Each structure stands twice: as structure tokens, then as C-alpha cells.
Amino acid sequence: MIKIELLERSYPFQSIRWMIEGKIMDTNKGMKAVQLWKDEDLLAWHIKWRDALAEHTGIMTNRMIQTITGEKVLSTDLGFITVHDVVEEAFPIFDHPKQIGQFLGKYLACTATEEDDREVPIIPDLERDFDIRFFEDLSQWDILQKLNLEAKKRVTKVRELLKNHSQIVYHNIVPPIESLIQARSIHHQLFWETSEKKPISCYEALRNVLHEWHTEGHGAKIKEVLDGIDETFPLSEERGTALLANCLYPWELRSFVANALDNDGTGTMEQHFQSFAQEWDISRQLVKDVAGWLVNSREGVVQG
Amino acid sequence: MNNEGSTSLSFPMKEGIWLDRGKKLDELLTLSLEPVIDVDEKEDEVTVKGVLQLFGEYRPLEKEESTGNQASSLVDQSAFRSVEEVSLSEEGIGEIRHEFPIEVTIPRERVARLEDISVEINEFDYVMPEKGFLEITADLSISGVRAEEPVSTSDDAEESTEKELAREDRSFTFEQVRKVDEKEPDQLFGVSESSEGSEEEDSSEEEESQENELTFQEPVTEIKREPSWLDEKELVGTIDVEEEEDHAPKVSFRSVLDEEETIEVREEPEASHDNDYQKEVVKAPRRFPKNETRKLEDEEKSTESNVKDEEEREHENALYLTKMMANEAEAYSKLRMCIVQDGESLDMIADRYKLQVSHLMRTNRLDEEQVSEGQILYIPSRQSSSTS
Structure with missing residues (x-):
């Protein structure tokens, strides 16, 4: 299970609490999604691809939010953790x-x-x-x-x-x-x-x-x-x-x-x-x- | 087989089917309706359960090809047939397959031998009021059911019947299983049974309810159903049930007599080979006011002149349909009905059926918790489709 304390220590967020255990958390900077990756190669590909998409299209996407130390990935015993913005409103x-x-x-x-x-x-x-x-x-x-x-x-x-x-x-x-x-x-x-x-x-x-x-x-x-x-x-x-x-x-x-x-x-x-x-x-x-x-x-x- | 007192239970059925995915009939070639049933004995009940299989063949209307305007090799090259077109035979004959589930529960004492139980289609007809819509009418009968007692006019018989009916009235419930919209778990059928001393009553409202129409629809299939009236005497098997009620339950019923027994009309979700559908009642259901009773037409005719003088019991059942719709998350709703007994409160009834009082009030559209003896209450419950 991903521990809140770890996320609080690693990301520039405060007042973190789970909205959906292990998946969605509420922070002082809005809702964030937590993703656990097992496949490091796939994760590396996604990091590059999402950056490319944002650059290529100018469209915002759920890129990896950087940790306090500037990393896009948090490596843990469970696997690789990434954190992303969550947007609730649907686009028409x-x-x-x-x-x-x-x-x-x-x-x-x-x-x-x-x-x-x-x-x-x-x-x-x-x-x-x-x-x-x-x-x-x-x-x-x-x-x-x-x-x-x-x-x-x-x-x-x-x-x-x-x-x-x-x-x-x-x-x-x-x-x-x-x-x-x-x-x-x-x-x-x-x-x-x-x-x-x-x-x-x-x-x-x-x-x-x-x-x-x-x-x-x-x-x-x-x-x-x-x-x-x-x-x-x-x-x-x-x-x-x-x-x-x-x-x-x-x-x-x-x-x-x-x-x-x-x-x-x-x-x-x-x-x-x-x-x-x-x-x-x-x-x-x-x-x-x-x-x-x-x-x-x-x-x-x-x-x- | 002991045929003494044996009779059959008859009821008409009327169903409308919209053919799937815009099928248009040019010509209906064959149509058959066949009961496929199993008879099971369980404790003091005999259950007749199965389906009425509708099978037909039709010639569809020619469809205009979509490539007409922009016929091109690419469009033609990539074209393939729809599910309906694939379903057609080599000769271009389409098939209609539909099943109407039925379940009838009969008190064990009414059945001398299980082998004698059979379901028959006495009459069967159809009309096509419009292209793509098929309206089917049939008269079904279940034979091998023994009349409990011959109808008697003797005082003794009346007394005996009176006592028994008084006991029977204690618990008269009625169940139906249907697909219901999760958002509108409305009541489905209602059965009204008067207890002793029922007053003669006829109302145009009841007549209207007979015209209630139940429509099952999706893009696909629609089943229209007229409201049904079921003579209690048919249910309890003490009269000649061959005499058919125009508005008898269309699908099935269950009749039980003593306190532990129920009268049940049940329709299970109908599975269609061609179609899936949602159900909807076109007209709003009619509700029974407190102590409302209804005389069936045949009773009315026979006892019109002397009903006020005699203390004969009229036991009436009214079936009517209420709105229901089904969506992707269809569930089957079972609806029971009970008659409030002297001294019973809504709390007690809610407790008995493990329901909340507010749920009961909502279902029955009650403004207050007060109920009175003889009042009809609908007891909803919900069960998953897998258990239906």
C-alpha cells in the first residue's frame, strides 16, 4: 500500500488524504492521481510520450508531477510511483x-x-x-x-x-x-x-x-x-x-x-x-x- | 387420472413485439407459439415453469443500399452485412425468435398427479398493425388442476367456504418479477382481493385500468400488454376456470390459499433471440383506494340483481400494470401485495417484509403512516437478475 507519509515527504503537497485509497488523493493543490508502475520501460516511454504530446499539441495532459527533488518518478519497494493532476470537468x-x-x-x-x-x-x-x-x-x-x-x-x-x-x-x-x-x-x-x-x-x-x-x-x-x-x-x-x-x-x-x-x-x-x-x-x-x-x-x- | 373436479386454468395473453434493429416485415411466412415447461413439486406447491417459444419466419422489406449515392469500389469493397442481414437465410428469410417466460405456482392439493399438468395454447393469432411490429394474442390453459370444491349454493357450503375464505384472506400476496428501471422502480402489477362482505362495485376507473398497456421497448422489441383482471375464483379453483376472463393475467399466476400461501403472478425477464428490450407501461397505473373491491364482469352479470341481498363473498383480483422501464443495469423487481389486517400498522408490515416504513410509504404513495384494515399495500423487493 502506498503510504501518505511517503507522498507528503516526496511531493510539494500538504494536507494529503486519500479520496480513493492508493489512487486519488486530495491535497492543498487540488486532487492528484497516484499511479503505480511495475514496468519501468513502459513508464519511461510514457514519460517521454506525454512530454512530447504536450510539446507537439500544446494541449495539457497528465504529465508526471515532479518530486521535491525534481524527479518524475518515485522509486519504492512497491514499484515506481508517479503523481498526476486530476481534472474533474469533462470537455464537451x-x-x-x-x-x-x-x-x-x-x-x-x-x-x-x-x-x-x-x-x-x-x-x-x-x-x-x-x-x-x-x-x-x-x-x-x-x-x-x-x-x-x-x-x-x-x-x-x-x-x-x-x-x-x-x-x-x-x-x-x-x-x-x-x-x-x-x-x-x-x-x-x-x-x-x-x-x-x-x-x-x-x-x-x-x-x-x-x-x-x-x-x-x-x-x-x-x-x-x-x-x-x-x-x-x-x-x-x-x-x-x-x-x-x-x-x-x-x-x-x-x-x-x-x-x-x-x-x-x-x-x-x-x-x-x-x-x-x-x-x-x-x-x-x-x-x-x-x-x-x-x-x-x-x-x-x-x-x- | 382422477378427473373429478379437474379443470383447467385459462388466461389470454397479448404481446406486441417490435422487431430488432429496424427489421421491416414484408411478409410473415410462418409463426408458431409453443409452450416448453417443466413441472416441479416443492413441498406444498407445484410450479409450472418454462417459456412460450415464439418462432416465425418472415421476408424482410428490401432495403435501399446505402451505396446508392456514392457507389464506389472502396465503399463496396469494405461493405459487410448487418446482424439482421446475416441472420437471414440463404433465401433471404428472416427468423423471429422470442421467449415469453411463464411461471405458475399451484397449491399441491389442487394437483392430483403431476403428469396431468400440461400447458396448451388453445388459440393463437397475430396482427401486424404496422411494419416491424407484431401483435400476438393467444389463449393459454393449464390443465390437470383440480377444482378444490364445486361451486355450491347450499348454506353449508357457503358457511364452509366463508370460513375458509376468511382464513385465506389473511394472507393474500401477489408477486411479479419484472425488469424495472433502476431509476423508476415502480410497481408493476396489482392484485386486489376483497375479503368477506365485499361491496359490489364497478367503476369506470377499473375499466380504464383494463386498458392499461405495458410496453417493453428498446430500439428493438416492444411488448404491449393489456391490464389483466383475474377472478379470484379462478385463482382458488372453485369455479369453472374454463370460463375465460378477457383480462386474465397474460403470463402466469400463482394461487395459494392458506395463510402461508400466495397468489402470484410472475413474469420473468423475457429473453429474446432477436431482441433485447426495455419495458415500459404506456399508461399510468390505476391504484386502489382503501377497501376498494371489484366485481368481475361475469359475476356482475350473474349477480347483478341480488348482490345486495346476499352475503355472498366476492373475491376479486385486479391486475394492472404500471410503468416500468429497463436500462443497461436492469434488475428484476418482485412485487407483492398484502391486505392490511385488523390491528396491523405500517410498522408491523414493514417489519414483516424487512422494509423501511418510508419505502413502503413511497411505494404505496402514502401521505401518512396510517393504514386501515382491508387496505391494499404493495410490498416491493428487488432481486438480482441472476436469481430471477
């Missing part, structure tokens, strides 16, 4: 689709180290089959089987889309965007709460954002988001295709299988299936939107 992202798109473009283009622009697959394990045998007792088993076949066709189409591109392409990795809730507001300015997770392909991160944008019922503004992204992260031929391939790939089936096997107890199998089915249809609409936007965008370039 759906009111500013183009601006959010511009930020996302910068986010996707941000690199912490030279190695971040590396050769990573656009879609990891693209050829992996989904093992749905576990769901034979599911009441929607028949439909699931059909969806699995359709998912395979989607993978084939992804392969087809990428056939003129290398399966392994040179592209960026970024911290995953787990939710648009990560966009916070401080004095009406965007504050981005960066995830502490392992970095993923920038296209997968973007696909997740766009999917959530749709899920939240703002699909009509997707084109504006893409317009904004295009300004700071041009979705040229290869990038646009990579994004489309990511949207087309049946992530939701992969997630459904993984979640069900994890059996995290958050719902019945039928409920998981319903969520999966909804995500499937959202993905379908997202693919239409992205493909349609790419067609328009490319036609515009040709005509221009």
Missing part, C-alpha cells in the same frame, strides 16, 4: 468535432522516440481465427455462427484492402484511447488524460475513438472529426486505407470472445452477445462513413 467534445479531430490527428502523429515509428502490423494477428466453440450453448448460437462466417469475410476484405500495402507497415504507436471521457476541461481548455496502458497502433486507437463517437450517438459528426484529423494527420492513400482496414476488422467479435472467456461476471452471455451485436452494426456504419469520407476526400483531391 461532441460540440467541437473538428477541433477534437485536429487534436486527435496530432495525438496520432506524436512520437516519443525514434523507435515509435516502427514496423508494426496494422492489425495484429490478422490471420487468427475466432474460436467460438465455447458459445455452443448460447441461444443465439446459430446467428453467432453466421456472424463468424461474415467476420471471416471481413478479414478477407481487410486483407484485400491491404494487399497493395505491406501487411507490416511503418507507422506510429500511441497510448490507447480507451474512452472519450479522457477529454477533460480546465478553464475551457482541453486537458487530455492519457492512458497508462501499453501503446497500440495509431490506427487501432483512432478506430476505437471513432467507434465510440458512433456509440455515443454522434455518428452524424464523424465526417467533421475526420476532416479535423485530416488537417493534422493527413489520411492520404495509405493512412486512409489503414484506418478503413482497422474499422473493417471485426474487433468486436474478437473482444466478445475474449471477454466471454475471461468471464468477468459483468453480465450473462446473452447480454454480452447483445452488446457484440450492437457493436457489429455500429462498426458497419462506421465503415460506411469512413469509406464514404475517403471516397469524397480522394475525389476532391483528383478534382482539385
